[in-house]
Amino acid sequence: MTMMQYVIPEPKTKEIVFEKTLQAAGPVTLEEVKDLTSKRKIIEESVNKTRKVVTDATTIGLTSACEKDLHRLGQYIPLLFNLVHYTDKIKRVSNLKIRWSSGLISQTLIQRTCPKFFQVDNIMFELGMVLFVYAVKLRERAMELVSTDSKKSVTVYREASGVFHHLSHELLPSLKLCLPPGKLPELTPPLCSCLSLLCLAEGQAVTIENAEESGKSASLLSKLHFGISQYLSEAYSHLSSRPNGEYKDLSTRFLEYVTTMGALHELKSQKHLAEVLESEDRVGEAVGVLMRALAAAKKSTPSKDDKWISIFKKEREEVAKNMAKYEKLNDSMMLQKIPIDREIPFPKGAKIVNLIPYTPTRLVRELRFKS
Secondary structure, X not given: OOOOOOOOOOOOEOOOOHHHHOOEOOHHHHHHHHHHHHHHHHHHHHHOOOOOOOOOHHHOOOOOHHHHHHHHHXXXXXXXXXXXXXXXXXXXXXXXXXXXXXXXXXXXXXHHHOOOOEEOOOHHHHHHHHHHHHHHHHHHHHHHHOOOXXXXXXXXXXXXXXXXXXXXXXXXXXXXXHOOOOOOHHHOHHHHHHHHHHHHHHHHHHHHHHHHHOOOOHHHHHHHHHHHHHHHHHHHHHHHOOHHHOOOOEXXXXXXXXXXXXXXXXXXXXXXXXXXXXXXXXXXXXHHHHHHHHHHHHHHOOOOOHHHHHHHHHHHHHHHHHHHHHHHHHHHHHOOOOOOHHHOOOOOOOOOOOOOOOOOOOOOOOOOEOO
């Protein structure tokens, strides 16, 4: 499948040794806290790309590095949720030193090698960042599956969307007051809402590839492609409407991906709409649709990524060929007026991919700490 793809850069983190600051009351709790530290160390090495190639017993049979990361996150997160359950007992602790950087802030070469870390001594900060990494890894796994198991890929995109939605609507509103100045974009509801919609758009793009291969009607394909454009327009609006330039430092490459993917699928949508109009002998309107589509495409061509440029250029060339064909047909036979502006038919959208709600799981174990 030929699809635009963009890997979200992971944030970086510093080590946490829970047993140094959480005074366990008894050996059972101490073992639990040490287990948290051990599993958290693996997450740290994963996101920082410092983990050596080790195949542990729990990841045997998992061939993808992303699958292994998801498995390890799946072991850590229930323990972390259990610790969060006892937040009232540990809230007096002020030296956990939970530190994370941002992967989505535009950075110079120096900043990429020595990123700025934000420190918040609140266990909810750790939970938010780890869930963000989990959602990013789910999306990355969905991208891996596109070429081998498209049905599973769509499901994983929907799961990733659900985790981003949970962050945006359930967890992050309660974190607002404890975040540091110059907060990480990763822990802002608008960005997580944007990413949730992006995952749905990407899942629908996989669905469309299958629909095109199975010969679905041009009318349906036009609606599905425009549905992706609508998802991405809404996603971008979460960021562009923020006051005080809240996302002025957000990665331009990420923003370009969102806008370019939206423009690409709007172009595809109008191409299929023109096919529908031509089949109904409305050739003049088909020409008008493609003229408008190509004019918009000139404003949206990506500026850097060669793969994106190649995909966009190929689609634009196909639309131009179709328009030349329709113009020739209209000049020689149909002699229809080519509409302009508001007279030109516009695609209608259909959004058929929905998120799978994320339900947190907690490893229920009693934790006791010294008062």
